[in-house]
Amino acid sequence: MGSTPIPSSTTEPLDCTASFLWELKKRGYAETTIKQNYAKILKHLSQNCSINNPDSVLGFIANKHISNGRKEIFVDVYANYCKFLKIPLVKPRYNRVDKLPYIPLEKDIESLISALPRKVSILTRTISETGARCGEAFALKWIDIDFQNSCININTPEKNSKARRLKVSPQLTGLISSLQRRCEYVFRASANAKIESIEAYFMRERKKIANALCNPAIGQINWKSLRHYKATMEYHRTKDILHVMNLLGHKNIKNTLVYTHLIEFKTEEYTSKTAKTVEEAQKLIEEGFEFVAIFDNLMLFRKRK
Numbered sequence: 001m002g003s004t005p006i007p008s009s010t011t012e013p014l015d016c017t018a019s020f021l022w023e024l025k026k027r028g029y030a031e032t033t034i035k036q037n038y039a040k041i042l043k044h045l046s047q048n049c050s051i052n053n054p055d056s057v058l059g060f061i062a063n064k065h066i067s068n069g070r071k072e073i074f075v076d077v078y079a080n081y082c083k084f085l086k087i088p089l090v091k092p093r094y095n096r097v098d099k100l101p102y103i104p105l106e107k108d109i110e111s112l113i114s115a116l117p118r119k120v121s122i123l124t125r126t127i128s129e130t131g132a133r134c135g136e137a138f139a140l141k142w143i144d145i146d147f148q149n150s151c152i153n154i155n156t157p158e159k160n161s162k163a164r165r166l167k168v169s170p171q172l173t174g175l176i177s178s179l180q181r182r183c184e185y186v187f188r189a190s191a192n193a194k195i196e197s198i199e200a201y202f203m204r205e206r207k208k209i210a211n212a213l214c215n216p217a218i219g220q221i222n223w224k225s226l227r228h229y230k231a232t233m234e235y236h237r238t239k240d241i242l243h244v245m246n247l248l249g250h251k252n253i254k255n256t257l258v259y260t261h262l263i264e265f266k267t268e269e270y271t272s273k274t275a276k277t278v279e280e281a282q283k284l285i286e287e288g289f290e291f292v293a294i295f296d297n298l299m300l301f302r303k304r305k
Contacts, residue, residue, distance in 0.1 A: 016052065017042050020084045032135050032158055041077045054082065054089045061092075068094040100258070101228040104221045109229065112218050115209045120202050122175045123187045126152070127223050130166045131230030131247050133158050134223035138195045140186045147173050154249065161249030169286050199223070231259045237290060275299040 020042075024034050042051065049056040061074050072094045082089040113125050127137050132154055139156040146153065150170045157163050176186060183191045187198070202223070210219035227248070235244045245256040273289060275281040281291070281299050289301035 016085055017046065017081075020081050023084060030158065036135075037073070038077055038080075041074055042081060045074075045078065051081075052085070052087060054078075054087060058092060067097070069096040072096055102220055102225045103229050103232050104217065104225050106229075108215065108217045108221060109226065111213060111215065112206060112209055112221055115213075116202070116205055119179065119187065120198060120205065122172075122179065123198070124202070124223065124226065125172055125175065126168075126187075128226045128230060129168045129172050130154070131227045131234070132166070133161075133227060134199065135195060136161075137223075138185075138187055138198070141184050142181060142186055143184075145173065145176055145186065147177055157249050160251065162246075162251060164246060164249050166247065171286075228259070231256070233288075235259045237288075270302045272300065272302045275301065 017039075021034055021039055024038060025031075029038075045051050045057055045060065049060040051057060057078055058075075061071055061078075064071065064074075066074075075091055075094065079089055079091050081087075109128060113121050113128065115121075116124060123137060126132070126140070127134060130137070130152055132152075135158045136154050136156060140152065141155075144153045144155055145151075146165075150168055150173045152166050152168055152173075154164050154166065179186065182189050185191060185193070206221065207219060210216060231244050231248055234247055235241065238244075241253065241256055241260060244259055245253055248256060250256045271289075272292075273284055275284055276298060281301070284301045285291070287303070289303045292300040292302050294300070
């Protein structure tokens, strides 16, 4: 692709935006970051105000009914755009209010997954079992699935995370193997399929399921909350923050520490099961149960609800 000229002061806003996005690509920004953050925000600003006029843009952001954290993201994107075009800008300050992530209940997750249409159900279960970001799961290729060892390799990490190899249940790899192979990607009908389409489909179906089951909690579950659920449960299962850090692909442990205090478990919040044979014990472990003790020749297991 040929080089894109730096826009002059008389360049149309759309040309400016395209030139800026191309500059980000040349600087090595991830495609998902460019599309989902910069392109989407700049398009929204262009449709609602004069994007090359900082007063117009900052006034629109100030009056927009979104959180201060979201306003901060809008301003950061716009500040980078202005820097590229050499437009003077005094950035406003928004005090971000940190919120604890929503952690759904296991029974609600299972109700949702079991009721979703097959392909989006398997994608959702993949995110639930791995804790991968939705974009990472959507980018999975068939070569990333180790069917023999029931492992999934995250080879296209997002948000500057680390690539990682994650153990999953044989049930999940069995479900994945049953999907039709239409291209090199597991969850795409074609290589050019967009995650926005399947995400919108997921949200429509989720709403139907929540209404049908008269359970508003299901309507709050999204793919990001499944990542939070996995991280929280793994920490309370292992008490190993480095394990959770590696699971999520974080490079900075500060991003992982939030999961150490999200849920206060009580001793009665357990499901208990027994196993007589090694095969039964293995199956319980694969389902997330932890070994407790042996009593009357029975192996006792438990799992937090």
